[in-house]
Amino acid sequence: MGLTKTDLDILNGLPARAKVGIVGVPPLQAIHAITGKTIFDLDEPIVRQNIDETILYLPRVYCAILRTVMLNSLHLDLDAIVIDVGAGKCDAALHVAAILGDKLAIPIIQTRNSDTLDFGTPLCDAKMNLEEKIGSICTGIQNPHPHITHESCLPTAGFWGVPPRDFSILKLFPDTTHVFGWTRCMENKTPDNWPLETLVNPDIPTIFFSQSFCAKTAMAKHLASRHSHGLFLDSDVTAGNSIRAKIQAFLELNGVNHASC
Amino acid sequence: MLLADFGTTYSKFIDSSPGSKPYILETKALPADLHVDIATGHNGKRFSTSYINELTALAKGGEARITEKSFTLLDCGSRDIKYIRYKNGQLADMGWNAECGASMGFTIELLERYYDIDFTTLTPPASYFSITCGVLGMSHIFDEITTGVSETIAVAKFVKSIAINAYRFAGEPSTIHLSGGLCDNPLFVKSFPCEVIPLGRYVLLDGIKKIARERI
Numbered sequence: 365m366g367l368t369k370t371d372l373d374i375l376n377g378l379p380a381r382a383k384v385g386i387v388g389v390p391p392l393q394a395i396h397a398i399t400g401k402t403i404f405d406l407d408e409p410i411v412r413q414n415i416d417e418t419i420l421y422l423p424r425v426y427c428a429i430l431r432t433v434m435l436n437s438l439h440l441d442l443d444a445i446v447i448d449v450g451a452g453k454c455d456a457a458l459h460v461a462a463i464l465g466d467k468l469a470i471p472i473i474q475t476r477n478s479d480t481l482d483f484g485t486p487l488c489d490a491k492m493n494l495e496e497k498i499g500s501i502c503t504g505i506q507n508p509h510p511h512i513t514h515e516s517c518l519p520t521a522g523f524w525g526v527p528p529r530d531f532s533i534l535k536l537f538p539d540t541t542h543v544f545g546w547t548r549c550m551e552n553k554t555p556d557n558w559p560l561e562t563l564v565n566p567d568i569p570t571i572f573f574s575q576s577f578c579a580k581t582a583m584a585k586h587l588a589s590r591h592s593h594g595l596f597l598d599s600d601v602t603a604g605n606s607i608r609a610k611i612q613a614f615l616e617l618n619g620v621n622h623a624s625c
Numbered sequence: 626m627l628l629a630d631f632g633t634t635y636s637k638f639i640d641s642s643p644g645s646k647p648y649i650l651e652t653k654a655l656p657a658d659l660h661v662d663i664a665t666g667h668n669g670k671r672f673s674t675s676y677i678n679e680l681t682a683l684a685k686g687g688e689a690r691i692t693e694k695s696f697t698l699l700d701c702g703s704r705d706i707k708y709i710r711y712k713n714g715q716l717a718d719m720g721w722n723a724e725c726g727a728s729m730g731f732t733i734e735l736l737e738r739y740y741d742i743d744f745t746t747l748t749p750p751a752s753y754f755s756i757t758c759g760v761l762g763m764s765h766i767f768d769e770i771t772t773g774v775s776e777t778i779a780v781a782k783f784v785k786s787i788a789i790n791a792y793r794f795a796g797e798p799s800t801i802h803l804s805g806g807l808c809d810n811p812l813f814v815k816s817f818p819c820e821v822i823p824l825g826r827y828v829l830l831d832g833i834k835k836i837a838r839e840r841i
Contacts, residue, residue, distance in 0.1 A: 595719065609679060612680075613678055613684065613719060
């Protein structure tokens with residue numbers, strides 16, 4: 365579903381200094397419309413408030429990313445939110461969009477990103493600190509222009525999944541980690557791209573990550589079970605010691621020189 | 626070189642020199658200035674020069690103790706459960722349940738003392754509870770007792786529930802190599818619906834011994 369004329373009129377009518385929140389990967393048409401405005405990626409922890417503030421609106425046992433969206437939306441004094449719903453994000457985003465619409469007196473513009481133009485995935489395959497790499501991919505969705513090229517590196521490990529709510533787990537991976545799953549779709553700017561989302565490298569030890577309570581958990585577990593060097597891992601709001609230990613041990617026992625060695 | 630596995634309730638030590646025997650101390654009795662060379666376990670970082678994470682220690686312990694190339698090694702501790710699975714000599718899967726496996730071993734020990742139960746005399750009951758962890762599972766014991774079931778039988782059902790949980794967590798293998806203090810609990814060992822090979826409390830120590838040798 366592209367933007368309706370009404371949605372476009374709303375976005376184009378926002379003042380130059382408007383603050384716009386985005387959720388998921390909105391279609392390029394929406395990104396073009398809000399380019400130049402102050403954009404907040406509501407999927408990322410921005411507001412430093414207790415996430416349990418959201419239990420007035422969302423269950424406590426719920427995707428930490430969407431709880432973060434709610435927390436940010438309650439505090440950022442936004443002028444509009446563009447939230448991608450459906451296959452390019454998740455059904456739960458559709459529900460959260462409805463709740464935001466009821467709670468906030470600002471336009472909540474729902475999109476279903478069906479963009480198919482491949483922008484490529486140079487960052488996913490680059491040699492770079494993984495935290496910085498996925499951070500750059502997340503920032504990149506706000507930019508409608510072609511990617512800067514990066515030289516591809518030989519991978520020693522793989523990370524499959526969505527950008528984690530707690531980026532600190534990414535510090536445990538080597539710089540030669542290739543990125544797969546929905547994060548790869550994000551960089552390619554085609555969030556609803558099943559073949560790309562399920563692409564893996566069968567030859568490298570790969571962590572199949574999912575946020576707890578996310579529907580993608582099932583796919584992460586399934587793909588991990590089919591991969592000869594795969595480990596399923598899910599984590600909620602913050603990653604505890606057992607999560608970190610699993611990553612460290614998995615990489616160590618597969619002979620990967622990881623960042624915490 | 627002094628090596629240690631600092632568990633939540635018990636800590637295990639061994640000197641790496643040949644012929645040394647491992648020994649156990651209660652963690653709550655450890656002197657604050659204790660220092661070892663290499664350690665694993667929940668409290669390991671604060672007592673050691675070098676720290677090995679518990680899953681790595683468990684895996685290396687399995688490599689040291691188990692001759693089969695394909696195996697599932699499950700460690701049931703005071704506070705959590707974790708497993709390592711090898712297939713054809715390669716790591717195939719692992720898990721560490723620190724939250725929903727909470728306090729299983731610790732709870733069983735508390736119940737043993739409180740109700741003065743001798744686990745060597747019990748056989749596993751036919752039924753068990755559906756529980757998520759040791760702490761939340763205790764309410765089932767109390768509910769069962771209110772229906773007239775004996776305390777011993779209620780606790781036995783609880784122990785079997787814990788074993789079934791651990792078995793499922795480990796992926797329901799046909800054989801489990803069991804590590805940790807619960808190896809000494811015959812009711813727990815007999816409660817698994819599969820073959821169980823108890824390896825005792827020192828598997829993680831054996832793991833860090835192997836790592837220490839590999840480093841040298």
